[in-house]
Amino acid sequence: MPELVHTGVMKKLINSPQEVVREALEGMEAAHGxxxxxxxxxxxxxRKDAPxxxxxxxxxxxGSGHEPMHGGYVGKGMLDAACPGQVFxxxxxxxxxxxxxASTGGAGVVHIVKNYTGDIMNFELAAEMLEGDGIKVETxxxxxxxxxxxxxxxxGRRGVGLTVLMEKLLGAAAEQHASLADIKxxxxxxxxxxxxxxxxxxxxxxxxxxxxxxxxxxxxxxxGIGIHGEPGRRRVKFASADAITEMLMExxxxxxxxxxxxxxxxxxxxMGGTPLIELYIIYRKAAQxxxxxxxKIVRNLVGPYITSLxxxxxxxxxxxxxxxxxxxxxxxxxxxxxxxx
Amino acid sequence: xxxxxxxxxxxxxxxxxxxIAENAAMLTQLDSSIGDGDHGENMMRGFKAIEKKFEAEGxxxxxxxxxxxxxxxxxxxxxxxxxxxxxxxxxxxLGKATAxxxxxxxxxxxxxxxxxxxxxxxxxxxxxxxxxxxxxxAPALQAFRERSDDDLAAALQAAVEQADQSAKATxxxxxxxxxxxxxxxxxxxxxxxxxxxVAFLLHALASAxxxxx
Numbered sequence: 001m002p003e004l005v006h007t008g009v010m011k012k013l014i015n016s017p018q019e020v021v022r023e024a025l026e027g028m029e030a031a032h033g034x035x036x037x038x039x040x041x042x043x044x045x046x047r048k049d050a051p052x053x054x055x056x057x058x059x060x061x062x063g064s065g066h067e068p069m070h071g072g073y074v075g076k077g078m079l080d081a082a083c084p085g086q087v088f089x090x091x092x093x094x095x096x097x098x099x100x101x102a103s104t105g106g107a108g109v110v111h112i113v114k115n116y117t118g119d120i121m122n123f124e125l126a127a128e129m130l131e132g133d134g135i136k137v138e139t140x141x142x143x144x145x146x147x148x149x150x151x152x153x154x155x156g157r158r159g160v161g162l163t164v165l166m167e168k169l170l171g172a173a174a175e176q177h178a179s180l181a182d183i184k185x186x187x188x189x190x191x192x193x194x195x196x197x198x199x200x201x202x203x204x205x206x207x208x209x210x211x212x213x214x215x216x217x218x219x220x221x222x223x224g225i226g227i228h229g230e231p232g233r234r235r236v237k238f239a240s241a242d243a244i245t246e247m248l249m250e251x252x253x254x255x256x257x258x259x260x261x262x263x264x265x266x267x268x269x270x271m272g273g274t275p276l277i278e279l280y281i282i283y284r285k286a287a288q289x290x291x292x293x294x295x296k297i298v299r300n301l302v303g304p305y306i307t308s309l310x311x312x313x314x315x316x317x318x319x320x321x322x323x324x325x326x327x328x329x330x331x332x333x334x335x336x337x338x339x340x341x
Numbered sequence: 342x343x344x345x346x347x348x349x350x351x352x353x354x355x356x357x358x359x360x361i362a363e364n365a366a367m368l369t370q371l372d373s374s375i376g377d378g379d380h381g382e383n384m385m386r387g388f389k390a391i392e393k394k395f396e397a398e399g400x401x402x403x404x405x406x407x408x409x410x411x412x413x414x415x416x417x418x419x420x421x422x423x424x425x426x427x428x429x430x431x432x433x434x435l436g437k438a439t440a441x442x443x444x445x446x447x448x449x450x451x452x453x454x455x456x457x458x459x460x461x462x463x464x465x466x467x468x469x470x471x472x473x474x475x476x477x478x479a480p481a482l483q484a485f486r487e488r489s490d491d492d493l494a495a496a497l498q499a500a501v502e503q504a505d506q507s508a509k510a511t512x513x514x515x516x517x518x519x520x521x522x523x524x525x526x527x528x529x530x531x532x533x534x535x536x537x538x539v540a541f542l543l544h545a546l547a548s549a550x551x552x553x554x
Contacts (some may be wrong), residue, residue: 092419
């Protein structure tokens, strides 16, 4: 008997709120079993050819509901393993421990962690457990969300869009057998030179909660939203795509470290419920604004790559680029969600 | 009642599982207001996993330390979020602090719970007033300590009353840790879900240590 779930409030293509994560993993296994190995107890997604001998292993993870991140980025040229938590809930240390053990090729493990209290604590515990087993672990944080203004009195800036770029770039470096220390160093450079900001047109509904995570009047948008629907800087009146793009680009560009003449990658992300046609309208304006500020867009990415379930909205990420990063960006990648070269 | 023994510890965990399950919707509601709306569900999943472990292993763990370690490891691997490491670490600290002991008097139980609080503060880096679990647990343990007699049940009753009061006292606080901190001023006016689940855990402990139980 299918479970009756909050009819009239939530309309989702699920069988049971409790089985969402496991059944999605089973689907990934069915679809991508040629390149991925799915472990269920505890849950993680690993490269089919893991461990790759002599290569630094890249392991990430986080709450589910942001697909394709992180599981969709497991594969050659990107992550070695990803740990899916429950929807919007950090995964647990045993997942990261087992995923890291299964991936380590003897050159150490890098954990890519988004700056959220739960993720930090769980990865920290896993790193302690791995060190206890003699496995070297370095942690690279992403905390690129400029919407969080007062990071002194909060848990700090959240890790958002930059995480996708981080996983691609470090993944390429690891594939070329860069050392653990070099990958950590590169990760910290990327962390320091990437900035993002997002917005929501609508809230989203966590399956087991059964109702929207927040309420947003029809004529308002949440500016500076986090990827779990955390509130941002402020609510503002609904506006045109161009005006909204300006509201996102201004805080990103005015935050360090961009200056005239810099090369950048411009990443326009969809939150899950916004169609690509609208993302291109955002990209069009964002590219104009970048050019007005003397920024040179040398690479780009447009699409839903780090989502919040069915939330409608977008986020913009800018990352400073150089020749080394462009080469890493262009390096071959073969994952379910990102594939080129 | 003078001592907490293995059977009381076991009923503590069972009572906690019940209380959490009964109040999961309420915890989730609190968490939806200032967090990400998963605290009730996560805690319920964790305590259900403990019950399963108890059943699977046939008999209860042999001593206090083993029991708390099992509870800690299970919460760590099943709760997720921030509550997993915080509550998991709390019970692991209890496990360490009870090594070699088969019963705890009032003073010893106080010390053991303090060790749990210290672990939560070390991992979560929260201070009093940050609107977290610490704001219920620290004052409750102080109330427990301040009871001068050796009656466990009475001291726990004092702790529970203080925890309830302190959990409510998080309502006007401005969150400085965890996801609620992103709300800044908007976190004012809501009771902290972590402080609330701490109060439930203490209620369960008190009910497991009532005279005659």
